[in-house]
Amino acid sequence: MAHDPPKWADKLLRRICREDLLEEIQGDLHESFYWRMDTKGKRFAKRQFIKETLLSFKISNLKPYDKMDRLLTLSKSHIKTGWRFLWKTKAYSSINILGLSIGIVFSWFAYLYASDQLAYNTHIPDSENIYRMTTQVSLFDNLINLPGCSHVTTQQILDELPEVEQVARFTEDNAAMKLPEGTIDQDYLIAEKSLMDFLDLDFLEGDPGAFNAPNKVVISEKLAFKLDIRGEAVNAKIQLLDSASYVTYLVAGVYRDISKNTSIRADLILPYVHYLNQSPTNATKSSNFDLSVLMKVNAAADIEQLKANIKDLINPKKTENEYLPKLTSLASLHLSDEYFASKGFLPGGNSELIWFIVIAGLMCLLISIINYANFSISLYINRAREVAVRKIIGSANSGVFQQLMTESLLTTLLATVLAIALYALLAPQFSLLVEKQFDLSDLLSLKNLVGLSLIIISIAILSGFYPSMLLSKLKILKSLKGEQRVGKSVLVTKTLLIVQFSISIIMIASMLVFKGQLNYLVNFDRGYNVENVIKINVPTELIGSGKENVLTNHLGTIPEIQSLTSSGGYGMTAYDDGENQFSLTFKNIDTAYLEVMGIQLLEGQTLHAAKKSGIANGVLVNQSFVEKAGIGENPIGEPIDFFDNSVIVGVIKDYYAFGPVSELRPMLFFDYAEERQGFQILVKSTAPRAVLSEKMTAAWSKVFDPIPLNYDYMETLYRDKFEQEGKISKIAGLGSIIAIFISAFGLLGLVGLTIQRKLKELSIRRVMGAENRQIIWMMIKKFIAPIITSLAVGISLSYYLTEQWLADYHNRINFGWKQGTVAAMSVIVVLVLIIVVQTLKVTRTNPVVHLKDE
Amino acid sequence: MNLQLGVLEEIILLILLAQENTYAVEVAKAYEEQFEQTISLPAIHVVLKRLEKKKLVKSEMGEPTAERGGRRKRLYKATREGFRIAHELKEKRSNLWQAIPGFNFQSI
Numbered sequence: 001m002a003h004d005p006p007k008w009a010d011k012l013l014r015r016i017c018r019e020d021l022l023e024e025i026q027g028d029l030h031e032s033f034y035w036r037m038d039t040k041g042k043r044f045a046k047r048q049f050i051k052e053t054l055l056s057f058k059i060s061n062l063k064p065y066d067k068m069d070r071l072l073t074l075s076k077s078h079i080k081t082g083w084r085f086l087w088k089t090k091a092y093s094s095i096n097i098l099g100l101s102i103g104i105v106f107s108w109f110a111y112l113y114a115s116d117q118l119a120y121n122t123h124i125p126d127s128e129n130i131y132r133m134t135t136q137v138s139l140f141d142n143l144i145n146l147p148g149c150s151h152v153t154t155q156q157i158l159d160e161l162p163e164v165e166q167v168a169r170f171t172e173d174n175a176a177m178k179l180p181e182g183t184i185d186q187d188y189l190i191a192e193k194s195l196m197d198f199l200d201l202d203f204l205e206g207d208p209g210a211f212n213a214p215n216k217v218v219i220s221e222k223l224a225f226k227l228d229i230r231g232e233a234v235n236a237k238i239q240l241l242d243s244a245s246y247v248t249y250l251v252a253g254v255y256r257d258i259s260k261n262t263s264i265r266a267d268l269i270l271p272y273v274h275y276l277n278q279s280p281t282n283a284t285k286s287s288n289f290d291l292s293v294l295m296k297v298n299a300a301a302d303i304e305q306l307k308a309n310i311k312d313l314i315n316p317k318k319t320e321n322e323y324l325p326k327l328t329s330l331a332s333l334h335l336s337d338e339y340f341a342s343k344g345f346l347p348g349g350n351s352e353l354i355w356f357i358v359i360a361g362l363m364c365l366l367i368s369i370i371n372y373a374n375f376s377i378s379l380y381i382n383r384a385r386e387v388a389v390r391k392i393i394g395s396a397n398s399g400v401f402q403q404l405m406t407e408s409l410l411t412t413l414l415a416t417v418l419a420i421a422l423y424a425l426l427a428p429q430f431s432l433l434v435e436k437q438f439d440l441s442d443l444l445s446l447k448n449l450v451g452l453s454l455i456i457i458s459i460a461i462l463s464g465f466y467p468s469m470l471l472s473k474l475k476i477l478k479s480l481k482g483e484q485r486v487g488k489s490v491l492v493t494k495t496l497l498i499v500q501f502s503i504s505i506i507m508i509a510s511m512l513v514f515k516g517q518l519n520y521l522v523n524f525d526r527g528y529n530v531e532n533v534i535k536i537n538v539p540t541e542l543i544g545s546g547k548e549n550v551l552t553n554h555l556g557t558i559p560e561i562q563s564l565t566s567s568g569g570y571g572m573t574a575y576d577d578g579e580n581q582f583s584l585t586f587k588n589i590d591t592a593y594l595e596v597m598g599i600q601l602l603e604g605q606t607l608h609a610a611k612k613s614g615i616a617n618g619v620l621v622n623q624s625f626v627e628k629a630g631i632g633e634n635p636i637g638e639p640i641d642f643f644d645n646s647v648i649v650g651v652i653k654d655y656y657a658f659g660p661v662s663e664l665r666p667m668l669f670f671d672y673a674e675e676r677q678g679f680q681i682l683v684k685s686t687a688p689r690a691v692l693s694e695k696m697t698a699a700w701s702k703v704f705d706p707i708p709l710n711y712d713y714m715e716t717l718y719r720d721k722f723e724q725e726g727k728i729s730k731i732a733g734l735g736s737i738i739a740i741f742i743s744a745f746g747l748l749g750l751v752g753l754t755i756q757r758k759l760k761e762l763s764i765r766r767v768m769g770a771e772n773r774q775i776i777w778m779m780i781k782k783f784i785a786p787i788i789t790s791l792a793v794g795i796s797l798s799y800y801l802t803e804q805w806l807a808d809y810h811n812r813i814n815f816g817w818k819q820g821t822v823a824a825m826s827v828i829v830v831l832v833l834i835i836v837v838q839t840l841k842v843t844r845t846n847p848v849v850h851l852k853d854e
Numbered sequence: 855m856n857l858q859l860g861v862l863e864e865i866i867l868l869i870l871l872a873q874e875n876t877y878a879v880e881v882a883k884a885y886e887e888q889f890e891q892t893i894s895l896p897a898i899h900v901v902l903k904r905l906e907k908k909k910l911v912k913s914e915m916g917e918p919t920a921e922r923g924g925r926r927k928r929l930y931k932a933t934r935e936g937f938r939i940a941h942e943l944k945e946k947r948s949n950l951w952q953a954i955p956g957f958n959f960q961s962i
Contacts, residue, residue, distance in 0.1 A: 032882060
């Protein structure tokens with residue numbers, strides 16, 4: 001007949017259906033198939049047939065268990081033989097399983113991390129329509145990002161633009177808080193009620209109401225436990241330090257802890273009115289851009305149009321430097337390239353890091369799958385006879401195939417069990433690396449289980465398919481005589497080997513590049529030296545009362561402190577002398593600054609010396625400034641349009657104030673002791689850290705008690721800047737160790753295979769008097785072609801990949817011979833070592849053993 | 855006699871009463887002709903088994919035919935009891951129908 005019912009469905013029915021019912025059910029299904037084909041067409045008939053077959057699997061129709069021989073008893077036998085084989089080749093199988101489980105664990109980690117990062121904020125209802133607004137302003141050649149908008153302007157946006165349905169304004173602060181067992185430094189948000197609606201906070205106790213009263217706060221469940229008021233939290237008292245004294249607040253509600261993958265998280269929220277009261281201008285000034293803003297926009301609104309409207313609102317007068325609004329939806333916020341953390345917004349994710357983790361995970365998995373395939377093929381000499389005997393007894397090719405696939409599934413299953421144990425063992429380390437808590441419960445959540453089982457099943461199929469195909473097609477007689485040729489399998493195993501080698505080379509080479517770049521950055525000659533320099537952070541609200549100078553005096557009396565300087569932060573302004581325009585970085589420094597920072601004065605005199613000689617408004621500039629302003633000939637004494645009558649008194653050597661990642665910038669320094677914005681104190685001391693800490697704390701407490709002292713070592717701050725580079729190089733390091741480890745296992749199998757096949761030849765050569773080194777060289781020769789191919793592939797790919805990554809850096813190393821050679825050598829050394837060991841193992845035995853067979 | 859019959863059970867019983875010695879595919883054809891919607895064979899199989907258990911139909915194996923690839927079919931036939939139950943149901947239905955006042959629905 002032209003068209004028959006789908007064969008597989010028919011087969012399935014025959015296999016599972018009870019014999020006494022099979023005839024009538026199958027007959028009916030067939031007959032109705034032809035009838036339906038005539039009346040409703042082939043496609044409908046086929047679909048209906050499959051559906052009806054599946055619907056026929058009712059318990060009353062099923063074969064009794066012991067009669068389902070083809071399916072169950074055979075699987076039982078497959079599993080039994082599979083297990084026996086695994087047990088017989090204990091050493092190989094345990095290596096194999098270990099390799100697989102390492103691959104599985106790393107792909108799991110990669111999967112969990114990536115899926116977690118991609119799902120950031122998406123649990124918030126309507127997250128695609130809630131936007132964060134930031135503002136961008138261009139200052140000649142620099143684009144400056146401002147973290148938000150002002151109270152006045154956002155109110156205007158809400159009132160005048162109908163597509164904006166609601167705004168939530170908030171900011172962040174911190175204060176000392178009293179706990180039952182002492183005080184802690186507590187971060188909190190100052191936010192409008194609408195933020196709680198946006199974040200969909202779930203109140204367990206109480207209710208924020210309109211959240212207007214200044215003395216009411218809401219807290220998270222976690223904080224409620226910390227305060228030991230869970231269950232009776234409503235109207236409980238909380239004490240927060242406000243500049244000098246503790247202020248009491250009443251708890252209005254307790255919300256369920258905000259989910260870990262949310263960009264805005266806090267354990268304590270204060271009402272918005274605190275922001276308006278912080279400074280008299282907060283409620284009236286429209287030109288500040290430091291308030292964090294989220295706005296809920298109508299789903300139908302045109303975002304580009306909305307941006308244009310907002311732009312008109314924030315630029316009431318047409319000026320050259322326009323403020324540009326930026327809108328990013330909450331759903332895409334976390335991994336957006338433009339995202340930056342600011343008050344209330346936690347640091348974002350890193351798409352680069354995700355890529356590295358996913359690629360490293362996939363590569364580890366790929367290597368371990370290739371290993372499995374190579375292992376199975378190399379063990380195939382042992383199995384050729386078993387397969388032949390099976391076939392003689394009557395097994396079909398498909399039977400053998402099923403047997404081998406069952407084994408692959410069994411191996412994968414064992415590897416999975418081991419992988420779960422490894423996961424539990426490694427989860428804390430991994431969590432530390434990516435700064436995200438992972439534990440066993442993440443692995444077992446329903447959503448992840450689906451993804452993870454998919455990984456496992458695809459491993460079983462991928463790794464088992466090829467060897468099973470190969471083995472099931474063996475010729476019986478040839479196998480029994482031991483003459484079975486491996487034929488194409490050599491080509492395939494060699495290709496797999498090349499892939500594996502290339503991956504190992506890529507991993508090692510990129511690890512070296514990442515490590516090299518990190519070292520280069522950390523040890524970069526920045527043009528200044530801050531070893532043993534401590535930066536003391538004075539909170540903004542404490543500055544201006546004159547107390548900071550008292551602190552400086554107290555610190556000056558500590559004998560351990562060699563030198564000390566107070567200065568303002570870095571500021572930025574536009575420089576325009578009519579001919580040259582550029583953005584200028586400036587800093588308000590005192591006399592000791594250059595000395596403490598180890599910055600070199602190239603020509604002219606210091607600000608202090610200039611003042612003594614009667615130049616009141618002297619400034620210092622750096623080399624870049626001289627170059628950009630085009631005053632190279634004789635910069636000293638050159639008047640400059642900064643203050644009234646300011647004049648350049650000295651030129652200092654360029655230094656990388658913002659780290660080697662960015663370019664050198666033109667800079668200017670002046671000394672205006674009356675007001676230093678962004679006040680900071682730098683202290684240089686070689687005294688032991690503990691001693692110094694104690695003395696500084698004493699000095700601090702005399703002035704600012706009870707606020708705790710907060711300081712950092714500049715060198716640590718600098719190193720922290722390269723945290724991400726550090727992470728990537730750590731992951732690459734881990735990946736390359738695993739890659740080389742697993743490929744070494746695979747090689748062990750492959751070399752074993754080659755030697756097994758050449759056993760007779762080797763034995764004859766040895767009988768004829770060949771020496772060990774000749775035999776080893778003979779074996780090595782076989783691997784020369786694949787190793788050269790993989791060197792070429794691996795090194796060119798690693799060059800390409802690392803070049804992509806390095807392109808982001810202004811100051812960088814290059815992929816060079818060093819990295820290439822080390823990667824190549826480590827792979828070659830592993831290969832040679834394994835060949836030598838395996839060959840020597842054979843040459844130790846008596847050659848007669850291998851020759852007396854025939 | 856308090857035998858419960860489902861709607862599908864009753865329909866199939868009626869089809870069996872109309873055609874003597876019929877089998878599942880014929881039932882499906884008759885059903886689809888009447889109701890103009892597809893019914894799956896396993897559903898019919900289940901109903902036939904259930905009716906047989908209630909002794910409303912009986913069955914025997916038929917002769918092999920070519921369109922079924924030489925397989926035999928199970929032929930079903932309604933019993934006297936089946937007829938009685940179906941008839942009883944019809945009586946009860948028409949009693950109920952008589953109680954429905956026609957005008958109620960004229961206004962709809």
